[in-house]
Amino acid sequence: MSEPVLTVEQMRAAERAAVDAGTSEWELMQRAGRGAALWVMRAAAGRGVTVLCGPGNNGGDGYVIAQCLLGAGYAVEVIAPREPSSTAARTGRAHYEGPVSEAARPQHPVVVDCLFGYGLSRTVEGPFAELLEDLKANDCYRIAIDVPSAVESDSGRVLGPLPRYDLTLALGAWKQAHALMPAVARMGALRRVPIGIETGGGTAAFAAPPHLGAPAADAHKYRRGLLAIVAGAMPGAPLLSSEAAMRAGAGYVKLLSEHAHPDAPAELVIEQGDFAGAIADERIAALLVGPGLGRDGAARSRLAAVLGRGLPAVLDADALHLLDAKLLAEADASNLCVTPHEGELAALCEAFGVTAECKLDRARRLHDVTGITVLAKGADTILVAGGMTSFFPRGSSWLSVAGTGDVLAGIFASRLAVHGNTRRAGEEAVWLHHEAARRAGPAFTAGELARAVRTAMETFL
Numbered sequence: 001m002s003e004p005v006l007t008v009e010q011m012r013a014a015e016r017a018a019v020d021a022g023t024s025e026w027e028l029m030q031r032a033g034r035g036a037a038l039w040v041m042r043a044a045a046g047r048g049v050t051v052l053c054g055p056g057n058n059g060g061d062g063y064v065i066a067q068c069l070l071g072a073g074y075a076v077e078v079i080a081p082r083e084p085s086s087t088a089a090r091t092g093r094a095h096y097e098g099p100v101s102e103a104a105r106p107q108h109p110v111v112v113d114c115l116f117g118y119g120l121s122r123t124v125e126g127p128f129a130e131l132l133e134d135l136k137a138n139d140c141y142r143i144a145i146d147v148p149s150a151v152e153s154d155s156g157r158v159l160g161p162l163p164r165y166d167l168t169l170a171l172g173a174w175k176q177a178h179a180l181m182p183a184v185a186r187m188g189a190l191r192r193v194p195i196g197i198e199t200g201g202g203t204a205a206f207a208a209p210p211h212l213g214a215p216a217a218d219a220h221k222y223r224r225g226l227l228a229i230v231a232g233a234m235p236g237a238p239l240l241s242s243e244a245a246m247r248a249g250a251g252y253v254k255l256l257s258e259h260a261h262p263d264a265p266a267e268l269v270i271e272q273g274d275f276a277g278a279i280a281d282e283r284i285a286a287l288l289v290g291p292g293l294g295r296d297g298a299a300r301s302r303l304a305a306v307l308g309r310g311l312p313a314v315l316d317a318d319a320l321h322l323l324d325a326k327l328l329a330e331a332d333a334s335n336l337c338v339t340p341h342e343g344e345l346a347a348l349c350e351a352f353g354v355t356a357e358c359k360l361d362r363a364r365r366l367h368d369v370t371g372i373t374v375l376a377k378g379a380d381t382i383l384v385a386g387g388m389t390s391f392f393p394r395g396s397s398w399l400s401v402a403g404t405g406d407v408l409a410g411i412f413a414s415r416l417a418v419h420g421n422t423r424r425a426g427e428e429a430v431w432l433h434h435e436a437a438r439r440a441g442p443a444f445t446a447g448e449l450a451r452a453v454r455t456a457m458e459t460f461l
Helices: 008-020 023-042 057-071 089-093 126-137 234-244 275-279 297-309 318-322 342-349 357-372 404-419 422-440 445-461
Strands: 003-006 047-055 075-077 112-113 139-144 167-171 190-192 204-206 228-229 252-256 269-271 286-289 314-315 336-338 373-376 382-385 388-391
Touching: 003 008, 003 388, 008 023, 023 047, 023 057, 023 089, 023 112, 023 139, 023 167, 023 190, 047 057, 057 075, 057 089, 057 112, 057 139, 112 126, 228 234, 228 275, 228 404, 234 252, 234 404, 234 445, 252 275, 275 297, 286 297, 286 404, 297 314, 297 318, 314 404, 318 342, 336 422, 342 357, 342 373, 357 382, 357 388, 373 422, 388 422, 404 422, 404 445, 422 445
Parallel strands: 047 075, 047 112, 112 139, 139 167, 167 190, 204 388, 228 252, 228 286, 252 269, 286 314, 314 336, 336 373
Antiparallel strands: 003 204, 373 382, 382 388
16 A cells, blocks of 8 residues: 655644644644654664754654653653754653753764754754764664654755664654655665554655556457567667566567667567558557667657557657657657656756756656656656656665666566556556566676566566
């Protein structure tokens, strides 16, 4: 089941709704603090804990955590450079029975960061920055409550010293920063602490692992989906896409190419010559164009032919540099999927007049302007389709090798050929891509990744 991801404003609205329904702000703080304290105790395993408390409600959560630890017999110290400024935080401070130091260095092997929560919007400075700098240098187990204290929740931007945490506990709901670079790379393990608020009805969520299912009992190769991959000037990339696509569920993968491809696997059907006739095949369920395509006039003509078919299609690599408003006007944008990395996303945004500061906003705005499904790939992959944004747990950092994007495009197109749903295919592709990387182990090549897609399928059947 997918889990909602909230913006700062959506989280505030959810908390206001809970208060309006009769749950006090103090009760919400107690739920958050007590739930987080259970995770802190598991991590501390009897060791002493230092809690860093800020002046706002995140600091209030810290006082509740500290009191829970104190009541359970833990050695606890609280460091708070400033007095609480909110009513709920002052209540939390009043209920904490231990001492509070305004200026000290953490003395215990576990440190809990409750300086600032999800509402941070300005640079962390002064004694708070000093505490975070000290935490960066401290050899301790670091726990962030809700989001790390130098992180802007909506964008994942870093607004001050950012230690590397071992555990981050999201309170009530996931925030966008829990899925976005550069912040998420420093958050360690991610766990969510329920606090009894309603978080549904939004437009963003962590995608749930898919259930793929075996082919139907009466399936045959065309019913399972014929995928046509349109090659171009460079033969290697479309072969990688084909290798992945053949293992991701499509019943038939055909490569339309001008090259002979003597190293291609025997199972791959390669059709040379009559491109216009080949792409007109009524049995084709989906198309992939871009890997190895080139950017000359011939490549643009092939892209135009793909778009003119009106079939579900994945556009990757060179196709993303060729796509423009004129070509898109001849296509059914609702059937189109693009898979840009950061540079390709920038090129698409320039082509369609999209301006936005961060990757997430660029992907969303590009989708809004064009209607295309956008899979913005990278260390923090984001899928925007049908007005919904899907986030994903981080994949293996070994995916940072040439050719893995061609593999992802092949998986995406293969799943699209199976059922034709762009959002579903995109989510399935990312999960399969990540699982294939896990199974391939360290230092794999793109070819080894493509071949690992078959065993990755087992995870989701």
